[in-house]
Amino acid sequence: VDHLTPPMTRAELYGSLQQLEGLIDEYYEAQSLDPSRLKLISDRITQLVTQENLHQDLGIEHFDTINMAEFLTRADGYLCELKEAQIRDGLHIFGQCPPQSQLRDLMVAIARIPDQNRLGLTRAIAQDLGLDFDPLTADLSKPFSFPPNANFAPSHLCGCRTIGDAVEVLEEQAAELVESLISYSQEEVGEATHKELQWMRDHLLPSLQQTPQEITHLLRGLEGKYIPSGSAGAPTRGRADVLPTGRNFYSVDIRGIPTETAWNVGRKAAEAVIERYTQENGEYPRTLAISVWGTSTMRTGGDDVAEALALLGVQPVWEGVSRRVVDFEILPLSV
Known part of the structure; x- marks a missing residue:
């Protein structure tokens, strides 16, 4: 009997990485508002990077050989990639649907991945906003700006400096929309996003809510009774069709x-x-x-x-x- 994957969530940043992100944001802010602070902020960045050996994570052997502008660009992209990475948020409890925020984050993780019939949730949001980058494949370190043909410029995107910042906003917006969907409330969204949310409401959420059948079907199997069959796979890797779990799964459908x-x-x-x-x-x-x-x-x-x-x-x-x-x-x- 198969079971659901562990709940997934965004990795976010913590510790020295979170400090570095804050200093980078402060550095760019000082560039336009108070250039006299740049030297002080730059020294703090240098101290933190060398103290934690963060430059080695970026493949920089000698931090003092690279200029600050180039380092900040590379570091910014690296931090964005780390922040948006998917990690496990605990373990799956057999026969239990993930609760509250774990259910929301798992649904976002599954809906983010496109398939032959779906655009993917974050891509749909970006398309409805008229953004000209793919949130799943774009270079997160590149500067962000609204394209001339953008439908509108929402306030929560106005402060974004890089594409990574914009992707973070799209992820947060996706989480808010899914939160509303789980609580059966509705928000005004674009056509592409509406299609994604409709699929989640009609198919994804009901499938996840059937997770308790893992226990039911296991007990049926122990009694020698029939268990419905289903294919195997990871729903977070574009295989939402394997849901609901709790079925007698076959390893591979070679067809x-x-x-x-x-x-x-x-x-x-x-x-x-x-x-x-x-x-x-x-x-x-x-x-x-x-x-x-x-x-x-x-x-x-x-x-x-x-x-x-x-x-x-x-x-x-x-x-x-x-x-x-x-x-x-x-x-x-x-x-």
């Missing part, structure tokens, strides 16, 4: 491997392997070996299989509603 999400991940991994090899060796690799693990395939929907197919030069063709692989398309050399 659906790789999924479209896994194909995108595997194709990019294959491109990265080829690019790195050619840069280091000046020629294309003649042979490659990939280790494909069953447990990994269950979790990801076939990232490794997709990478192997991409290296072979073929792309899966998926069938309509079932999204099963029914054929393979040979990729042209220009791709």
Whole structure:
């Protein structure tokens, strides 16, 4: 009998990393308001970085060899990536739906990932606002500004300096919308966001609320009774279709491997392997070996299989509603 993943949440920052983020914000604020404070703030940043060896996390061997502007840009992007990373917020209790804020954060983590029928929650919010970056793939260290064709400039985005700051605001807005959805209240949202929230209200939330059937079905199994079957996978990796849990799961439905999400991940991994090899060796690799693990395939929907197919030069063709692989398309050399 399968069970739900641990509740997920944003990593956020703490300790010295949180201090560094505050000093960076203070530095940029002083640039426009009080440049005389820059030297003092810069010294505090230098002291904190060298004391905690934070420059090593950024791949900087000698902190004194890099100018402050370049360091702040790299550090800002690094901190944004850490802050937006997904981590476990405790453990899953078998047969219990995550409570309150854990349920909200888990729903955001699941809804954030797009699939063939959905844009993804944060992408939908960004689209409705007319923003010109992808919150899932954008370089978080790049400066943020409202595009000329933006629908409107909400006040909570006006103070954003980098794309990472804007992504943080989008994540917070997503959490607020999901909080309202769980409490059955409604907010005015754009068309794309409304579609995402409707899917969450009609499918995701009811599926998570059926988590108590994990216990029910386990007891039925111990009594030798029938348990409904279902596919395996991680809902936070684009496999929301595995919900609700508590079913007699089969390891891999080979007809659906790789999924479209896994194909995108595997194709990019294959491109990265080829690019790195050619840069280091000046020629294309003649042979490659990939280790494909069953447990990994269950979790990801076939990232490794997709990478192997991409290296072979073929792309899966998926069938309509079932999204099963029914054929393979040979990729042209220009791709």
